[in-house]
Amino acid sequence: MSRTLEQWLAYQQGTHNLSIDLSLERVREVAARLGLLDRRCPAVIVAGTNGKGSTATTLAALLQACGQSVGLFTSPHLVRYNERVQIDGAQVSDAALVAAFERIEAARAAVTLTFFEYNALAALDVFRQAAVGVMVLEVGLGGRLDAANIIDADVAVVCSIGLDHREWLGETLEQIGAEKAGIFRRSQNVVLGSEAMPDSVWRAARELDCRVWTARREFGWRVHGDGAAGQNWDYRGAGCTLEGLPPPALAGAVQYRNAASALTVLQLLALPAACDRSAVARGLRGTVLPGRFQIVAGEVEWILDVAHNEPAASVLAGALAARPCEGRSYAVVGMLADKDVAAIGRVLDPLIDHWLLAGIDDEPRGLDAGALQARLPPLRGAIERSTTVAAACARARGVARPRDRVIVFGSFHVVGPALVWLGLY
Secondary structure (H helix, E strand, C coil): CCCCHHHHHHHHCCCCCCCCCCCCHHHHHHHHHHCCCCCCCCEEEEECCCCHHHHHHHHHHHHHHCCCCEEEECCCCCCCHHHHEEECCEECCHHHHHHHHHHHHHHHCCCCCCHHHHHHHHHHHHHHHHCCCEEEEECCCCCCCCHHHHCCCCEEEECCCCCCCHHHHCCCHHHHHHHHHHHCCCCCEEEECCCCCCHHHHHHHHHCCCEEEEECCCEEEEECCCCCCCCCEEEECCCCEEEEECCCCCCCCHHHHHHHHHHHHHHHCCCCCCCCHHHHHHHHHHCCCCCCCEEECCCCEEEECCCCCHHHHHHHHHHHHCCCCCCCEEEEECCECCCCHHHHHHHHHHHCCEEEEECCCCCCCECCHHHHHHHCCCCCCEEEEECCHHHHHHHHHHHCCCCCEEEEECCHHHHHHHHHHCCCC
């Protein structure tokens, strides 16, 4: 009897004895049996501590606007698993995923796979079945040993390097950079979304004789007016200069950097419409990615952002400071146990008047509200605890007044439930 998608996902939680097992031997073996290593289209792999989801999704939208059929693989999801595998901007169906899992199960035999490895193989299988023209693959964790790295990509992107997932990637930026740079291949085009990279990244690119395109060096951008988010901008890059571009659909000043990185990849792929300003403008306007400084207007403004580490919290703090609030700022926040709660709290404390701590109960690593509060430093604002994200959102709506704002952040496991509670998903 055939399994439903939900049954397949539950089954995959128990086929391997570790939820995370960073290695490529097992997943590469199954991919080879399925013929997934024989690439039939260009591929781009996108890694980084922060910005990789925005960059990958923007690139997919640009490619689609340039007439390409695009397979986009991202993780994790906010609400539905299907968000992780998209073709031409649409989530693939349950039936397509189930068929992929059935093929993977038949091929794997005695080889065990983690939940994410099933996910990566399913994405590659679905893209092959659909005969997409380009694949955009976001790294799930690290880079060197991430399942997406079984593909030898035409272009590799590293958006940023920061401290996160230290138990898996290392305690220093040098160690983390080396893991992220593990996606590089010899003589490959490499796009770096920031000039502030640790030496390990530059060293890896040099040793592999990569052609490196670095933000503010080989490509750049200039925002018109006072430089604030939401303004037209110019791009100077690998193949052309594009002037008067519309602002990225994703909010926040950092999205100009992400969009410029995506535009550089587009040009390195040497597509006919890569320098077509009208096509690029359509792609920028058409990018959709919930939970990245997503603004929900109203008498009380809601801002939802999946920021879950210190560098992302710093970007969120900058975006909030650039968007002053006339009233009070409430935070609905929940986090996982492996995050630097104290550092995130310190970064955002100056901008928050009232903290509503939410427990995360749909993930084994989730902290309950009491444990979350115990890890926070002394804060200037009031603190309340709620058992769930929905309860914290309800409390925020109850206490917020016109011209106040509610900021939801800390985890995909917080922003997803909040989107559902707000009726936006």
